[in-house]
Amino acid sequence: MSLYEDIVSGKEKLSLVGLGYVGMPIAVAFARKIKVVGFDLNENKIALYKNGVDPTNEVGNDVIRETTVEFTADPAKLREAKFHIVAVPTPVNGDHTPDLSPVEGASRILGQNLTAGSVVVFESTVYPGVTEDICVPILEKESGLRCGVDFKIGYSPERINPGDKVHRLETIVKIVSGIDEETLDTIAKVYELVVEAGVYRAQSIKVAEAAKVIENSQRDINIAFMNELSIIFNKMGIDTKSVLEAAGTKWNFLKFYPGLVGGHCIGVDPYYLTYKAEELGYHSQIILSGRRINDDMGKYVAESLVKNLIKADLHVKGAKVAILGFTFKENCPDTRNTKVIDIYRELEEYKITPVVVDPAADAKEAKQLYGISFASMDAVKDMDAVIVAVAHKEFTSLKEEDFAGFFRPEQKKVLLDIKGLCDRGEMEEAGYLYWRL
Incomplete structure (x- = not known):
């Protein structure tokens, strides 16, 4: 029997190494079809999963309680599986160079527990060559296998979009690649068990690695263009959202919008590609230009707030400012790599300590990573300014009268609406000094 047939029959297991926002939903999806071992070094996370708690909110507590995934923090359990999927983060260092320590560490642990006849599939976003040139030597060294x-x-x-309930593992075409045709066929068939949208067989592992890293680089560049347009149009006194709505009536206009580019993909992956390009003697022009624009948007928002406080004849130093939303994207608890922190830190330079409210965020994580404690919505009152930074469902339902209750009475109300949730005309007619990207 083939490995695929052994997996389908229950004779062999599949393992998932890394149970975060990407790995856990993959493990749960496969567990509906086959036997799955879910491994993560974080014992606290494993304890939550075993108790039926989904800290990521990706699949929900009910699904976690019912899944048959064998959640474990014991690396030895990996020896029970023959098909391994590695889905660990690939962040960047402070100097924007790739931090491959998570994927190297996962390769080390997996190598120490790898058995002959296994297939290892990496899902972590990397530059072309990492799988074969960095991960394989570690697997070979630790396992003694060739x-x-x-x-x-x-x-x-991976193509999972955290917080997105529509574009899921099952509904997105999956790119697959393998070291040879036989391996490619096995990997394709295994993923076809859960990916309803089907798989795309890439020509090589390097092609698949490159395809992933340019997906997010393309989005990053397009959003950078929108952010640059926003800066230009704000100087002209033109509403950017209105311009984009008008331009969007043409069939081939790409509908991107300005905003803060954070998270683990769009704001990170381009640096992996430009790093490899630099190694080969090519200095990126377009990609790094887009990165610079997007990385500076938090500072730009903070400066725009200060200018609007001055325009409203309000004191800057010690101003009472509330930031609604802190995660890197809406309806997702993840605060890692959020760009809202850039707004917060820049305002601190002006001697403003904002009140931050985020009912969806992981408060413990934010405290640990940034030293910030969240306030409740009740604390947002008598403010000089409010910044709506993230489009959580709790904020999209806010009406003009709700915002009015956040400010000092009989005072100009400064509202920065980064996501463009409000009706500009309505807010300005109600007396707000309204600004948005």
Whole structure:
């Protein structure tokens, strides 16, 4: 019998290494079809999963309680599986160079527990060559096995969009690749068990790695263009959202919008590609230009707030400012790599300590990473200014009268609406000094 047939029959198991926003939903999806071992080094996270709690909010507590995934923090359990999927983060260092320590660490642990006849598939976003040039030597060294002979490898870039209930693992075409045709066929068939949208067989592992890293680079560049337009149109006194709505009536206009670019993908992945390009002697022009624009948007928002406080004849130093939303995207608890922190830190330079409210965020994580404690919505009163930074469902339902209750009475109300949730005409007619990207 083939490995695929052994997995389908229950004779062999699949393991998921890394149970975060990407890995956990993958493990749960496969567990509906086959036997799955879910491994993560974070014992607290494993304890939550075992108790039926989903800290990511990606699939929900009910699904976690019912899943058959064998959640474990014991690396030895990986020896029970023959098909391994590695889905760990690939962040960047402070100097924007790739931090491959998570994927190297995962390769080390997996290598120490790898058995002959296994297939290892990496999902972490990397620059072309990482799987074969960095991960494989670690697997071989730790296992004593030879890649291509004793075990096989592949790459299938993750495309899960955290917080998105429509575009899920099952509904997005999955790119798959393998070290040889036989491995590619096995990997494709295994993923086809859960991916209803089907799979795309890439020509090689490097092609699959490159495809993933340019997906997010493309979005990053397009959003950077929108952010630059926003800066220009604000100087002209033109509403950017209105311009984009008008331009969007043409069939081939790409509907991107300005905003803060944070998270683990769009704001990170382009640096992986430009790093490899630099190694080969090419200095990126377009990609890094887009990165600079997007990385500076938090500072731009903070400066715009200060200018609007001055325009409203309000004191800047010690101003009472509330920031609604802190996560890197709406309806998601993840605060890692959020760009809202850039607004917060820049306002601190002006001697403003904002009140931050985020009912969806992981408060413990935010305190640990940034030293910030969240306030309740009740604390947002008698404000000089309010920044709506994230489009959580709790904020999209706010009406003009709700915003009015946040400010000092008989005073000009400064409202920065980064996501463009409000009706500009309505807010200005109600007396707000309204600004948005």
